Amino acid sequence: MSRIDETMEFIPVRIAVLTVSDTRVAEDDKSGEVLVSRLLAAGHELADRRILPDERAEIAEQLRAWCEDGAIDVVITTGGTGLTGRDVTVEAHRDVYEKEIDAFGTVFTMVSMNKIGTSAVQSRATGGVANGTYLFALPGSPGACRDAWDEILARQLDFRHRPCNFVEIMPRLDEHKRRK
Template sequence: MTLPRRLDETRPFVPVRFAVLTVSDTRSAADDRSGDTLAERITQAGHELAARAICRDERAEIAAQLRLWVADAGVDVVLSTGGTGLTGRDVSVEAHRDVYEKEIEAFGTLFTYISMQKIGTSAIQSRACAGVAGGTYLFALPGSPGACRDAWDDILLPQFDYRHLPCNFVEIMPRLDEHLRRK
């Protein structure tokens, strides 16, 4: 299912800097299909792939990598893939929530809605989530290439296009960390 998009072609495209984190005990750079899917879509859309890494399904390691990228002025958005399921090793959601200052609750809801159109009730097994920390967007996506495509194509692509109306994530980026500047 593709949701309707409205672009204001009079507005300029604004490239965003993305980092991609693959969470897996078994993947390597040679067989990271989900990370490859996200990296390809990011660059095809005109954005910058600022960083990419793979880390084990360890809550502290995932949170540490997220914090490194939150602190990096060269990263605007972090997309992690993997570790959002229900098994004991699936700890990406918990690691993300350790880092979030604010959660974007509607992301998980919208992702589930889109997934339902493709995989039916199996969508209930994903705990995809999103939030903001230190002025950086953070998204935890499932580890399958199909789920990464769905999240990118139907949610992230339009939301990270400044021309997307009626609103988008790019236009509020300068204000994400305004609470930190007031101190």
């Protein structure tokens, strides 16, 4: 079963947080603050934090820039994963992904079902990998960010998590680009 192996050393990862919103500013970015407070409390490093409007090209451009930055291991976005016309974060993520982590959305839906019932079907949370960087798109509500962090990301971004985790395979994410 899933567990933390306390005999192993914790390895902090460098995480960038992007809030996608046409209306939020730093002072009222509750979802971004949930993510930042949790990642710092877990012992990770905040590599960068930004707020961008719901513009697909701008979001994808920022994701690509962070994926090119060797000082960033993980990008978490919040907002823009719903079904309305302005919700384009998932499309921007998919413009950048080399590989999608299909089960991330599935597991997030399972977690959400336990919290909000069938309303979980309205979320399009997603995860993927690009240029050796993990990317996760979460809904814009503080509750959804808490659920995703507490139930999925806190464990998968902890090297000590067993039987496996995202951190232990980080060095191999871009192995296909190396010379043989």
